[in-house]
Amino acid sequence: MVLNLIILNVLVYLAQVFIGGGAEPNNVADMFALHHYKSDVFKPVQIVTHMFMHGSPSHLLFNMFGLWMFGTMLERVWGPKRFLLFYIVCGLAAGFAQLGHYSYQFWDIDHALLDPDTQAQYQFLLRKAYTVGASGAIMGIFAGFAYLFPNTELFILFIPIPIKAKYAVAGMAAIDFFGGVYSTGSNIAHFAHLGGLAMGFVLVLIWNRTNKKTFY
Numbered sequence: 001m002v003l004n005l006i007i008l009n010v011l012v013y014l015a016q017v018f019i020g021g022g023a024e025p026n027n028v029a030d031m032f033a034l035h036h037y038k039s040d041v042f043k044p045v046q047i048v049t050h051m052f053m054h055g056s057p058s059h060l061l062f063n064m065f066g067l068w069m070f071g072t073m074l075e076r077v078w079g080p081k082r083f084l085l086f087y088i089v090c091g092l093a094a095g096f097a098q099l100g101h102y103s104y105q106f107w108d109i110d111h112a113l114l115d116p117d118t119q120a121q122y123q124f125l126l127r128k129a130y131t132v133g134a135s136g137a138i139m140g141i142f143a144g145f146a147y148l149f150p151n152t153e154l155f156i157l158f159i160p161i162p163i164k165a166k167y168a169v170a171g172m173a174a175i176d177f178f179g180g181v182y183s184t185g186s187n188i189a190h191f192a193h194l195g196g197l198a199m200g201f202v203l204v205l206i207w208n209r210t211n212k213k214t215f216y
Contacts (some may be wrong), residue, residue: 001080002071005087006064009134012052013060025127029053033130034095036102038110040123047099051091053132055187066138070145077148078207086144086203087137090196094136097195101180102129136192139176140200142169147204173197 020028034050035042054060075083103110109122145152146169153162163171173194180190 001084001087002067002075005071005084006067009052009054009060009064009067013054013057016053025130029130029132030127033132034098035130036106036126037099038102038106039126041127047092047095048088050095050130050132051088051134051137054134055132059133063134063138067134067141070138070141073149074141074144082207086140086200089203090140090143090199091134091137093199094139094189094192094196095131097136097198098131098189098192100195101189101191131189131192133189133192135189136196139172139193139196140203142172143197143200144204145169147201147208169197 016028020026025033030041031043032046032049032053034046054063071083071087074086078086106126114122146165150164150166152165154165154168155162156168176188176190176193176197179188180194
């Protein structure tokens with residue numbers, strides 16, 4: 001299942017490049033990227049489709065590396081069907097978390113009375129302010145891995161010592177929380193990451209309720 005998901009994500013990105021072209025925003029992004037629900041181009045299906053799209057080759061590479069590195073271990077534990085369910089549900093949770101962030105971020109202007117010209121400018125802004133990526137689902141995978149294999153030591157880029165999985169994931173969650181709350185100016189969907197991470201923990205806690213075995 002991990003291999004199939006990687007292939008699907010790569011194929012979707014190639015379709016983005018060859019069909020959508022280099023212009024931003026484009027029709028592919030309009031149809032399948034996740035937009036604020038107040039946007040004229042928002043469609044409910046985007047909550048699903050956005051998680052198979054990516055913004056750049058490096059974005060795709062990083063997410064697919066995480067899927068392969070950690071998702072493979074979870075698929076061995078759960079089997080392909082349960083792993084796919086876990087992946088999709090975490091991705092959906094990330095999408096809903098991002099919609100919640102959009103609602104908060106644009107609350108004032110959403111509830112203001114705009115003249116036609118300002119409304120058109122706002123709709124163009126919303127068209128450009130979209131979210132793509134499997135990162136929310138990948139963060140859920142990190143959460144599941146950290147729960148099942150908490151003391152597995154990981155080597156992380158630029159950190160010269162190994163770090164246990166439970167501390168590494170806690171650190172990533174803290175970075176996303178800080179980046180989301182204090183708006184560091186990056187184009188990273190921090191709250192989507194946190195939504196996927198939280199759902200990953202919830203699912204693995206529920207599924208492990210009757211299985212108290214700890215993996216290392």
